[in-house]
Amino acid sequence: MERTFIIIKPDAVQRGLIGEIIKRFEQRGLRIIGMKFMQVSRELAEKHYAVHKERPFFNSLVEYITASPVVVMALEGTDAVAAARNTIGATKPTEAAAGTIRGDFGLEIGRNLVHGSDSPENGLIEVANFFTEEELVSWERNNDPWIFE
Numbered sequence: 001m002e003r004t005f006i007i008i009k010p011d012a013v014q015r016g017l018i019g020e021i022i023k024r025f026e027q028r029g030l031r032i033i034g035m036k037f038m039q040v041s042r043e044l045a046e047k048h049y050a051v052h053k054e055r056p057f058f059n060s061l062v063e064y065i066t067a068s069p070v071v072v073m074a075l076e077g078t079d080a081v082a083a084a085r086n087t088i089g090a091t092k093p094t095e096a097a098a099g100t101i102r103g104d105f106g107l108e109i110g111r112n113l114v115h116g117s118d119s120p121e122n123g124l125i126e127v128a129n130f131f132t133e134e135e136l137v138s139w140e141r142n143n144d145p146w147i148f149e
């Protein structure tokens, strides 16, 4: 089953949106296999956002993601990467569709509330960057057959 990695970013945590955001992934049918509340170190932030290292916003991005605690999640499901990104919405919140997390709660690209992996390969890499194997739980939900055909 495909995996994706989610960060409920500092702005969403500060704004009391943790439950609201978890709810949306849960109701989408994605299965939580890992979740924790944590402070991201500068080192881990730079690793996570390494592809953006040369971008002008890299420093502010690292500042943003390390500014206060986050909730990280590993999710599993059918096309989990695409499903999660559709639930999150476009990178620029003013361009994100209403009904998405960014479209419902955000205005600025540097305060866009949530991270979601952009490919199945990166989903696996990012989950491994933030979780140990012992922190991930392999389990079956009773309603899995009613969500995964």
Ligand code: IDP
Pocket (backbone or CB within 6 Å): 052, 057, 061, 090, 091, 109, 110, 111, 112, 114, 115, 116, 118
């Ligand atoms: P994504 O989060 O939708 O996958 P990416 O292009 O991977 O978007 O960018 C990673 C994060 O970097 C974005 O979520 C946003 O927080 C930040 N970001 C992207 N582009 C800009 C920009 O032009 N200015 C400031 N921050 C940006």
Ligand code: MG
Pocket (backbone or CB within 6 Å): 116, 117, 118
């Ligand atoms: Mg991205």
